[in-house]
Amino acid sequence: MPDAAIAPAPEGAVPASTAASLGDGLVVRGIHAGYGEMRVLHGVDIEVAAGEAVCLIGANGMGKTTLMRCLAGLLRPYEGTVGFAGRNLTGLSAAARVREGVALVPEGRHVFKPMTVQENLEMGAYKRLWPRRDPKVAADLAHIYEIFPRLKERRTSLAGTLSGGEQQMLAIGRALMSRPRLLLLDEPSMGLAPRVVQEIFAVIRRISAEGLAILLTEQNARMAFRTVSRCYVLSEGQIISEGTSEKLAADPAVKAAYLGI
Numbered sequence: 001m002p003d004a005a006i007a008p009a010p011e012g013a014v015p016a017s018t019a020a021s022l023g024d025g026l027v028v029r030g031i032h033a034g035y036g037e038m039r040v041l042h043g044v045d046i047e048v049a050a051g052e053a054v055c056l057i058g059a060n061g062m063g064k065t066t067l068m069r070c071l072a073g074l075l076r077p078y079e080g081t082v083g084f085a086g087r088n089l090t091g092l093s094a095a096a097r098v099r100e101g102v103a104l105v106p107e108g109r110h111v112f113k114p115m116t117v118q119e120n121l122e123m124g125a126y127k128r129l130w131p132r133r134d135p136k137v138a139a140d141l142a143h144i145y146e147i148f149p150r151l152k153e154r155r156t157s158l159a160g161t162l163s164g165g166e167q168q169m170l171a172i173g174r175a176l177m178s179r180p181r182l183l184l185l186d187e188p189s190m191g192l193a194p195r196v197v198q199e200i201f202a203v204i205r206r207i208s209a210e211g212l213a214i215l216l217t218e219q220n221a222r223m224a225f226r227t228v229s230r231c232y233v234l235s236e237g238q239i240i241s242e243g244t245s246e247k248l249a250a251d252p253a254v255k256a257a258y259l260g261i
């Protein structure tokens with residue numbers, strides 16, 4: 001995982017007026033990104049206001065994960081800017097973005113399998129454990145165990161022995177331990193049974209109601225519409241539609257492509 005600082009952003013790349021108008025939110029402008037010659041994103045603009053829950057809907061391979069990696073600082077875009085809470089994050093490393101309040105729950109979970117559940121959660125708070133232990137870490141751990149009682153039961157188990165749903169809960173809990181102001185969730189329903197997906201989305205609704213801004217990606221539009229207020233539709237690396245969940249859920253093209261109706 002690249003952790004070194006990536007190229008510094010051009011001065012003032014996120015216009016102050018735009019950043020100010022979004023207050024504490026996320027402002028993404030003109031992101032072009034890909035992998036060498038393989039161009040995936042072609043000028044993506046999105047916004048998430050403070051405390052808002054937004055979904056990026058898209059089928060397989062449309063570039064959702066590529067955008068999330070650009071937002072989290074794991075992939076350097078060819079062009080474009082990422083602003084959050086009025087600050088330009090474009091040139092910052094992934095670790096620096098965590099310090100700015102942006103946490104990613106990656107696609108495929110990526111929990112630390114040889115470590116226990118509790119050790120995984122503490123890893124999410126590593127910036128608060130060293131050089132001096134933040135006394136609030138214990139209270140945050142208790143809060144995560146209250147949200148996910150199953151993780152409390154399994155706190156001494158190795159993460160590699162958890163089910164897929166439990167690993168997803170752990171990945172979310174680990175991200176929350178950094179006390180983010182924006183949570184990026186990349187396809188939290190992937191590979192999970194419908195009952196477990198319901199459980200995960202109930203938690204996402206709860207943490208959203210507690211005031212955390214959320215940007216999630218999903219192929220599962222039905223569940224997303226019930227969870228977020230606004231959505232963007234990403235197709236072949238471009239935003240082709242956006243609006244309230246209500247509006248998009250009623251759009252015949254969206255229904256046909258993402259709801260199978």
Ligand SMILES: Nc1ncnc2c1ncn2[C@@H]1O[C@H](COP(=O)(O)OP(=O)(O)OP(=O)(O)O)[C@@H](O)[C@H]1O
Pocket residue numbers: 035038040058059060061062063064065066067107187
């Ligand atoms: N490391 C990589 N190197 C080269 N191409 C990649 C890499 N990662 C992804 N791609 C390609 O980039 C395109 C977009 O992939 P991305 O993972 O962003 O899509 P996605 O919308 O998240 O889809 P999925 O739901 O399958 O994860 C795909 O064609 C994919 O094959």
